[in-house]
Amino acid sequence: MDPKTPTCPPPSAASEGAPDGQASRRDFLQGALRLASGAFVLFSGGALAAGLPKPGAPGEGYDWSEHRYAYLIDTQKCIGCGSCARACTAENDVPEGFFRTWIERYAVSTEDSHVDSPNGGKDGFPPLQVGFEVTKSFFVPKICNHCKETPCIQVCPVGASYRTKDGAVLVDGERCIGCGYCVQACPYGSRFILPETHTASKCTWCYHRITKGLKPGCVEACPTGARMFGDMKRDGDPVRHTIEHDRVAILQGHLLTEPQCFYLHLDKEVR
Amino acid sequence: MPEIQGFSYPNDIHVVWSLMIVMYPYVTGFVAGSFIVTSLYHLFGYQAFRPIARLAMATSFAFLLVAALPLQLHLGHPERGPLVIITPNFKSAMAGFGILYSSYLAVLVLEVWFVWRPAIIERARRSRGAARAFYKLLALYTYDTSPEALQVDHRAIGLLAGIGLPMACMLHGYVGFIFGAIKANPWWSTPLMPVIFLLSAAVSGIALLIVIYQVLSKVKGRPADQDCVAALARWLWFFLILTLTLELLEIVMMAYERSESWLIISELLTTRLQFSYITMQMIVGGLIPLILLGIVVLMNRYLHERLRNTLATAAAVLCLLQVFSMRWNIVVGGQLLSKSLRGLRSTMELEIFGREGVLMAIVLVIVPFVILWVFDRVIGIDATGGVAEAPGGEGDAPAGVAGTPAH
Amino acid sequence: MEHARHVFRAIILLVVVVAVVSIGRGFLVPKSYGLHGAYRHDNVKEQMEVRAPRHGGAAACAACHAAEAEKRAAGAHKTVNCEVCHGPVSRHAADGKRIAAADVDRSYLLCARCHRKVLARPEKFPQVVLEQHVKDMGADGPVEGKICLDCHHPHSPTP
Numbered sequence: 146m147d148p149k150t151p152t153c154p155p156p157s158a159a160s161e162g163a164p165d166g167q168a169s170r171r172d173f174l175q176g177a178l179r180l181a182s183g184a185f186v187l188f189s190g191g192a193l194a195a196g197l198p199k200p201g202a203p204g205e206g207y208d209w210s211e212h213r214y215a216y217l218i219d220t221q222k223c224i225g226c227g228s229c230a231r232a233c234t235a236e237n238d239v240p241e242g243f244f245r246t247w248i249e250r251y252a253v254s255t256e257d258s259h260v261d262s263p264n265g266g267k268d269g270f271p272p273l274q275v276g277f278e279v280t281k282s283f284f285v286p287k288i289c290n291h292c293k294e295t296p297c298i299q300v301c302p303v304g305a306s307y308r309t310k311d312g313a314v315l316v317d318g319e320r321c322i323g324c325g326y327c328v329q330a331c332p333y334g335s336r337f338i339l340p341e342t343h344t345a346s347k348c349t350w351c352y353h354r355i356t357k358g359l360k361p362g363c364v365e366a367c368p369t370g371a372r373m374f375g376d377m378k379r380d381g382d383p384v385r386h387t388i389e390h391d392r393v394a395i396l397q398g399h400l401l402t403e404p405q406c407f408y409l410h411l412d413k414e415v416r
Numbered sequence: 417m418p419e420i421q422g423f424s425y426p427n428d429i430h431v432v433w434s435l436m437i438v439m440y441p442y443v444t445g446f447v448a449g450s451f452i453v454t455s456l457y458h459l460f461g462y463q464a465f466r467p468i469a470r471l472a473m474a475t476s477f478a479f480l481l482v483a484a485l486p487l488q489l490h491l492g493h494p495e496r497g498p499l500v501i502i503t504p505n506f507k508s509a510m511a512g513f514g515i516l517y518s519s520y521l522a523v524l525v526l527e528v529w530f531v532w533r534p535a536i537i538e539r540a541r542r543s544r545g546a547a548r549a550f551y552k553l554l555a556l557y558t559y560d561t562s563p564e565a566l567q568v569d570h571r572a573i574g575l576l577a578g579i580g581l582p583m584a585c586m587l588h589g590y591v592g593f594i595f596g597a598i599k600a601n602p603w604w605s606t607p608l609m610p611v612i613f614l615l616s617a618a619v620s621g622i623a624l625l626i627v628i629y630q631v632l633s634k635v636k637g638r639p640a641d642q643d644c645v646a647a648l649a650r651w652l653w654f655f656l657i658l659t660l661t662l663e664l665l666e667i668v669m670m671a672y673e674r675s676e677s678w679l680i681i682s683e684l685l686t687t688r689l690q691f692s693y694i695t696m697q698m699i700v701g702g703l704i705p706l707i708l709l710g711i712v713v714l715m716n717r718y719l720h721e722r723l724r725n726t727l728a729t730a731a732a733v734l735c736l737l738q739v740f741s742m743r744w745n746i747v748v749g750g751q752l753l754s755k756s757l758r759g760l761r762s763t764m765e766l767e768i769f770g771r772e773g774v775l776m777a778i779v780l781v782i783v784p785f786v787i788l789w790v791f792d793r794v795i796g797i798d799a800t801g802g803v804a805e806a807p808g809g810e811g812d813a814p815a816g817v818a819g820t821p822a823h
Numbered sequence: 824m825e826h827a828r829h830v831f832r833a834i835i836l837l838v839v840v841v842a843v844v845s846i847g848r849g850f851l852v853p854k855s856y857g858l859h860g861a862y863r864h865d866n867v868k869e870q871m872e873v874r875a876p877r878h879g880g881a882a883a884c885a886a887c888h889a890a891e892a893e894k895r896a897a898g899a900h901k902t903v904n905c906e907v908c909h910g911p912v913s914r915h916a917a918d919g920k921r922i923a924a925a926d927v928d929r930s931y932l933l934c935a936r937c938h939r940k941v942l943a944r945p946e947k948f949p950q951v952v953l954e955q956h957v958k959d960m961g962a963d964g965p966v967e968g969k970i971c972l973d974c975h976h977p978h979s980p981t982p
Contacts, residue, residue, distance in 0.1 A: 207871070224948050226937040228907045235911045236877050244426045250943045260423035260758055269936035270943070282943035287425075296600060302510035303499040307862035317866040322499055323492015325432035326510050332600035334425030334755045338432055343492025349870065354878075356871045365878050368903040368937070369948075400599055416756055501844070502851045505861045518844075522837060529833060556836070558829035565826040572830060 212311040213377040216406040217384045222371035223284040230267040232366035243337045245348040246288040252279045289335035289348035290404030297327040318344045419762040424754030431751045431764045436490040436772045438743045441591045448588035449621010450476035459577040464647035478784035489771045509594045520583040527576040530569045535799035588617045602677030603750040612662045618655040620739040626732035649728045653709035693745045701738025705731040877913035898979025934971040
């Protein structure tokens with residue numbers, strides 16, 4: 146305010162109508178129009194006015210902004226026992242024929258390659274005969290990659306699929322309309338439509354466990370330590386250290402989905 | 417249980433988008449294609465299409481009314497379908513459906529209203545009782561059919577056609593975008609996809625109109641206007657050439673580049689999709705109509721009326737099959753190959769009954785014809801309401817099909 | 824403009840429909856939608872509490888079965904979580920009390936899942952061709968019906 150202008154009418158008086166109290170028809174129409182458009186904007190803008198963003202804590206005692214999870218798989222250690230897939234099924238009630246995680250077996254020579262995954266590896270792997278001389282063979286566990294720039298969230302038409310601040314990609318089963326677009330968009334085949342609820346489902350990194358400081362069920366079960374779970378924001382985290390310092394690979398990197406599942410000792414045959 | 421050849425990711429063996437997702441672009445293709453035909457007359461003044469301009473608009477309208485049904489039938493939770501309008505995620509091409517569909521519906525409803533307003537008013541004047549009240553409501557209680565009012569209508573129709581044409585193209589083009597933007601599926605991922613979808617929509621719309629026009633001519637006992645049939649054949653041939661060129665270009669490009677997915681895709685096309693792609697889409701639905709229409713267009717001068725009608729109709733029916741096969745090959749074909757690029761599953765089994773069954777698809781195609789029939793009974797597709805033609809040749813009185821002769 | 828009255832009627836009708844839909848939509852958007860992104864934020868808490876964790880890890884079993892836990896920790900199976908063979912602890916105990924037996928498959932199939940020699944298993948990992956192993960141990964007949972546990976204690980399997 147300019148100190149040289151001493152008289153400044155109080156704000157409340159300035160917003161009233163004409164001082165003599167007689168509202169003209171034009172004033173009335175203008176006021177009504179403003180009121181109507183204001184109400185229109187308020188109501189059609191949704192209920193955002195009702196809630197203010199809370200500083201990051203979806204639950205008591207857990208602050209998601211303090212974590213950024215990552216998953217690490219060492220394919221050299223995997224023995225193909227399938228304990229991870231069984232534990233996942235038990236932990237998350239995954240129906241038969243659908244897989245939140247699975248294991249693939251690769252039998253490779255310089256000329257040919259063969260891949261199999263009988264029932265996702267849940268019952269282990271049977272002996273295998275292939276029609277060529279195998280020079281190398283290995284197991285590759287697969288899981289939802291919880292990508293940073295994931296196409297599955299981009300294509301969800303109703304915002305049922307989303308990424309939490311601590312890095313997990315989740316599906317809101319209450320809002321999913323079951324269109325199946327996200328299933329088509331995932332380059333890794335991680336998603337499926339649940340036959341009972343007709344909504345999309347996938348690995349959640351056992352969100353109900355990791356937010357309590359536990360590891361996902363698959364990591365808990367793995368007997369050889371092939372699967373590892375870590376926090377990129379925690380000092381001294383071994384998974385973080387490996388990702389930052391060792392040679393790690395991701396699946397289908399050319400698609401720029403920025404997966405948060407990293408692999409050690411991956412082979413060119415693995416897609 | 418599907419048979420898998422090679423290796424598929426374990427979740428990939430389920431086909432999520434089935435017959436209803438094949439029907440949806442088929443139906444919106446009719447909407448867009450018919451609207452292109454009617455806009456050629458109403459917007460660009462292409463006189464050859466005058467006899468069917470109204471029929472085309474009514475057809476577009478009838479199919480638009482059922483266009484949302486295949487989607488609702490497919491959804492896991494159809495009752496949550498409106499969420500696409502309530503909380504749309506605009507990064508998703510599918511969320512565009514809510515806005516595109518409702519705005520195009522508004523434009524087409526308005527345009528239909530303006531075009532048939534004189535006919536509605538005429539019916540209001542001629543009927544009594546409840547029917548009269550109904551027609552008065554449809555006319556929004558205004559009865560002005562003076563030349564000035566018709567001039568206003570004429571301008572409004574032109575404006576709406578101008579807005580409506582890109583909207584109709586977007587309503588169908590976004591479906592192509594939905595497929596083309598999926599980088600995860602190499603059979604779908606190409607920038608050509610929206611263009612191919614739109615061009616084949618034009619093919620299906622024009623082919624449909626040829627067939628309807630011929631059937632109605634037979635039923636009403638009036639000969640089909642031959643200039644119109646020749647023009648329809650010409651435009652169908654034009655769009656068919658473009659469509660086939662682009663569809664082939666996609667394959668040729670993939671094969672030439674030896675793209676990472678070409679091996680599994682060529683196996684898909686030569687094994688699982690051998691009948692629907694090579695036989696139906698390319699030969700029966702592509703090469704043969706190309707030849708038939710070529711005869712109709714290039715030898716137009718020498719053709720007897722009956723031969724022209726027969727050839728055009730035969731070609732149109734084959735084109736309708738072509739567009740259906742194309743939709744099938746893209747939607748279902750794309751899901752037969754696994755994202756591992758190492759496996760193919762056996763062809764999807766079609767169910768007869770059920771939400772996504774064959775019977776439902778047939779009903780879905782019949783309903784718009786029922787709507788057209790009701791439209792013809794209630795208002796009259798070619799009824800002009802007895803008004804004189806507005807300057808510029810809007811209020812049309814066709815030489816051929818249905819209804820009241822021009823006054 | 825007198826002859827365009829019908830146009831205004833149509834436009835007003837359209838505007839009313841659009842307004843009703845827009846306003847109605849506003850009431851139907853859930854309260855927590857949009858707080859942190861284009862999703863219903865309340866779902867995050869729901870996912871955190873979707874169910875109680877079912878697997879407890881070896882530490883959960885050691886709370887009651889200290890002896891077995893010690894034996895396991897000293898043997899070749901020290902990295903093998905109890906639940907891999909016995910199933911999730913939630914089926915066996917709740918609130919610190921036993922609710923059902925933690926059943927385990929005592930046939931050779933359970934052991935074979937890890938230790939049968941199959942293609943792709945790392946060379947250094949202990950695995951045997953079962954038929955050969957049966958013969959080497961001086962038994963005969965098929966593998967079915969043989970019990971690995973007869974010679975190998977599961978918690979410390981090196982014989």
